[in-house]
Amino acid sequence: MQKLLLLGAEAIAQGAIDGGMSGIYAYPGTPSTEITEYVQKNKQAKELKIHSDWSANEKTAMEAALGMSFAGKRAMVCMKHVGLNVAADAFVNAAITGVNGGLIVTVADDPSMHSSQNEQDSRFYAKFAMIPVLEPCNQQEAYEMAFKGFELSEKYRVPVLMRITTRLSHSRSGVVRSEMKTQNLLRLPSDRRQFVLLPSIAKVRYKGLLNSQLGYEQESENSEFNQYFEGENKKIGFIACGIAYNYLLENFPENDIKNPVLKIGQYPIPRKQIEKLLAECEQVIVLEDGYPVVEEMLKGYLANPKIKGRLDGTIPRDGELNPNIVAIALGMENAKDESIAPIVQNRPPAMCPGCGHIDVYKAMNEVLAEFEKGRVFSDIGCYTLGALEPFNAIDSCVDMGASITMAKGAADAGLHPAVAMIGDSTFTHSGMTGLLDAVIENSCITVIISDNSTTGMTGGQNSHAFGRLKEICLGLGVAPEHIREIVPLKKNHELIKQMIREEINYQGVSVIIPSRECIQTAKKKK
Amino acid sequence: MTNNIILAGVGGQGILSIAATIGMAAVKGNLFIKQSEVHGMSQRGGAVQSHLRISDKPIASDLIPMGKADIILSVEPMESLRYVPFLSENGWIVTNTSPFINIENYPELEKVLETIKTRKNHIAIDADKIAKNLGSARSSNIVMLGAASPFLDVPFGDLEEGIRQIFENKGEETVNKNLEALRLGRKFSQENK
Ligand SMILES: Cc1ncc(C[n+]2csc(CCOP(=O)(O)OP(=O)(O)O)c2C)c(N)n1
Numbered sequence: 001m002q003k004l005l006l007l008g009a010e011a012i013a014q015g016a017i018d019g020g021m022s023g024i025y026a027y028p029g030t031p032s033t034e035i036t037e038y039v040q041k042n043k044q045a046k047e048l049k050i051h052s053d054w055s056a057n058e059k060t061a062m063e064a065a066l067g068m069s070f071a072g073k074r075a076m077v078c079m080k081h082v083g084l085n086v087a088a089d090a091f092v093n094a095a096i097t098g099v100n101g102g103l104i105v106t107v108a109d110d111p112s113m114h115s116s117q118n119e120q121d122s123r124f125y126a127k128f129a130m131i132p133v134l135e136p137c138n139q140q141e142a143y144e145m146a147f148k149g150f151e152l153s154e155k156y157r158v159p160v161l162m163r164i165t166t167r168l169s170h171s172r173s174g175v176v177r178s179e180m181k182t183q184n185l186l187r188l189p190s191d192r193r194q195f196v197l198l199p200s201i202a203k204v205r206y207k208g209l210l211n212s213q214l215g216y217e218q219e220s221e222n223s224e225f226n227q228y229f230e231g232e233n234k235k236i237g238f239i240a241c242g243i244a245y246n247y248l249l250e251n252f253p254e255n256d257i258k259n260p261v262l263k264i265g266q267y268p269i270p271r272k273q274i275e276k277l278l279a280e281c282e283q284v285i286v287l288e289d290g291y292p293v294v295e296e297m298l299k300g301y302l303a304n305p306k307i308k309g310r311l312d313g314t315i316p317r318d319g320e321l322n323p324n325i326v327a328i329a330l331g332m333e334n335a336k337d338e339s340i341a342p343i344v345q346n347r348p349p350a351m352c353p354g355c356g357h358i359d360v361y362k363a364m365n366e367v368l369a370e371f372e373k374g375r376v377f378s379d380i381g382c383y384t385l386g387a388l389e390p391f392n393a394i395d396s397c398v399d400m401g402a403s404i405t406m407a408k409g410a411a412d413a414g415l416h417p418a419v420a421m422i423g424d425s426t427f428t429h430s431g432m433t434g435l436l437d438a439v440i441e442n443s444c445i446t447v448i449i450s451d452n453s454t455t456g457m458t459g460g461q462n463s464h465a466f467g468r469l470k471e472i473c474l475g476l477g478v479a480p481e482h483i484r485e486i487v488p489l490k491k492n493h494e495l496i497k498q499m500i501r502e503e504i505n506y507q508g509v510s511v512i513i514p515s516r517e518c519i520q521t522a523k524k525k526k
Numbered sequence: 527m528t529n530n531i532i533l534a535g536v537g538g539q540g541i542l543s544i545a546a547t548i549g550m551a552a553v554k555g556n557l558f559i560k561q562s563e564v565h566g567m568s569q570r571g572g573a574v575q576s577h578l579r580i581s582d583k584p585i586a587s588d589l590i591p592m593g594k595a596d597i598i599l600s601v602e603p604m605e606s607l608r609y610v611p612f613l614s615e616n617g618w619i620v621t622n623t624s625p626f627i628n629i630e631n632y633p634e635l636e637k638v639l640e641t642i643k644t645r646k647n648h649i650a651i652d653a654d655k656i657a658k659n660l661g662s663a664r665s666s667n668i669v670m671l672g673a674a675s676p677f678l679d680v681p682f683g684d685l686e687e688g689i690r691q692i693f694e695n696k697g698e699e700t701v702n703k704n705l706e707a708l709r710l711g712r713k714f715s716q717e718n719k
Contacts, residue, residue, distance in 0.1 A: 005553055172559070172560070340607065
């Protein structure tokens with residue numbers, strides 16, 4: 001078959017389509033967004049009526065995917081790593097219910113925090129939930145793991161986590177397709193109690209999950225994605241997980257590794273091969289992108305000195321791996337270290353000229369100049385860039401939805417004014433429930449929903465809030481006279497200021513909705 | 527044969543269409559390719575880079591190791607200097623000389639160009655001007671691709687074919703302008719290297 005040139009993310013999407021997936025569920029988040037976007041644009045996926053609309057957040061996505069699995073069909077749910085925190089309740093419990101149709105949970109981690117608040121490692125979550133993990137090293141493997149992951153999931157009737165990192169997700173390479181499988185037919189679970197997690201049932205199911213662990217391990221030992229390469233130099237052996245395997249190989253351009261290497265692409269880690277490697281090598285260097293998950297397991301509480309990696313400083317404790325870091329760990333001479341000319345200045349990302357968020361910040365800053373600093377709780381989106389020069393406008397950015405709830409807590413503590421600055425998509429993702437909390441207590445907060453009618457930061461996906469913001473706020477119980485709408489334009493500068501001032505002075509919940517389309521999505525439509 | 531290319535620029539300047547054209551040419555020539563791009567946050571006017579590797583052998587790493595890049599192809603002069611630690615001893619900097627100024631502390635252009643000229647191997651070309659004279663200001667990135675083409679192990683005809691495919695649905699006129707942009711960039715490098 002002809003090779004397709006695909007991003008890692010796209011390879012997963014194509015693998016899932018070809019593997020008989022009936023629906024993909026997701027909320028956008030770099031570096032996972034392109035998986036769902038690929039399915040949305042794919043002609044065959046459209047013809048096959050594969051579901052691919054966005055969900056309100058990662059938890060609703062996870063649950064919808066589980067519902068599709070309940071009905072016997074194959075489903076995938078995708079998110080960035082921090083999205084798994086949002087979906088965690090559904091995720092951990094889905095390991096207890098198990099699945100009916102195959103279910104793959106694809107999570108994209110972001111070591112070095114290229115576009116994220118942290119660099120948490122999703123393999124920890126999988127270990128916590130006690131489910132198998134697939135971690136591809138390249139685009140072809142990403143394709144195959146998605147393609148075959150559904151079968152693994154159905155064989156053990158358990159969700160499978162597929163973990164990738166930014167680098168693989170956003171790197172393109174040639175991918176060969178396999179023959180397409182047909183979708184499953186609608187078929188309800190044979191046991192009607194499988195998904196009813198009442199304690200009496202959950203206890204039984206949990207025992208089942210525990211009993212399956214050995215099977216998962218044997219599956220890993222026999223998996224084509226885990227490979228043991230013999231080597232005569234047993235001074236050092238290598239364990240290379242996922243993409244780290246490429247960085248190891250890169251340092252041996254002639255393919256002349258003389259050391260034993262265990263390449264890991266499927267978890268739980270394959271016990272037999274691990275035991276063999278540890279028995280035959282004097283030292284073992286563990287290469288993994290992200291947290292030292294495997295290293296920590298092998299090193300143990302008593303710190304087996306044989307095991308080298310991030311914990312003993314052989315590799316830096318944080319940040320993304322690359323070929324040079326691995327070269328240093330291998331004790332190979334590293335390439336020249338030329339520094340960047342001092343004339344080169346940083347060029348951080350910024351809000352686009354003409355963006356409506358800018359008009360909001362300009363007005364807000366002028367009004368709040370009358371107060372001490374430290375009163376604006378913000379959220380996650382393009383407007384977070386208001387933390388940088390020249391705006392210096394916000395005092396927090398923690399997780400999606402935290403603006404409204406933190407403002408409420410601070411107001412409860414007596415802070416006034418307490419302003420929340422949140423985007424439209426973030427509001428429907430996780431802001432609505434917090435606003436309900438504030439309404440119930442009539443907390444003295446001013447919420448600004450800066451509405452650009454899209455999910456801007458991740459590239460302009462549809463926003464569930466579109467055309468509904470006012471009605472949602474009314475429905476949640478915000479007083480109609482304290483829901484204020486305005487178009488954020490220069491000519492309305494004084495009006496916006498006046499609005500903010502009035503609502504700050506109101507002793508209760510108010511919502512200001514400045515609405516103007518994102519200039520990037522507007523440009524695309526032209 | 528392996529070509530390690532670092533594409534550099536500012537979010538929104540179109541380095542990904544350069545990458546796509548080379549990618550198409552590489553696929554046509556049955557070469558292996560890996561191309562790592564930047565999506566997300568930095569696309570908002572920040573510095574962006576793409577690592578593009580083509581080879582007749584399988585490629586391991588998606589990232590080019592430090593000191594192993596054969597070319598830094600930059601559509602913006604200051605950005606070309608940001609990735610110098612990646613450049614190999616005999617590698618080339620091929621850069622546009624028209625600055626993209628969206629920060630307050632952008633250095634004096636003269637000094638930036640001087641620093642570029644201290645490199646043994648460099649091509650500094652005013653791609654914006656060439657594209658403008660051609661009546662196709664947006665083709666500046668394709669001029670840059672042309673300027674890098676003498677250093678690539680891909681047949682020039684395959685790059686032309688790549689341009690045809692990428693701009694196909696924008697009409698004959700656009701295709702021809704971009705082909706011309708490609709040729710003018712190439713000519714400049716051949717005369718100045
Ligand atoms: C739990 C979680 N999911 C997804 C993301 C990725 N993310 C960061 S910003 C953003 C878009 C927010 O859109 P909106 O609130 O409308 O603001 P805009 O960027 O459009 O200004 C998303 C999806 C994240 N950081 N955390």
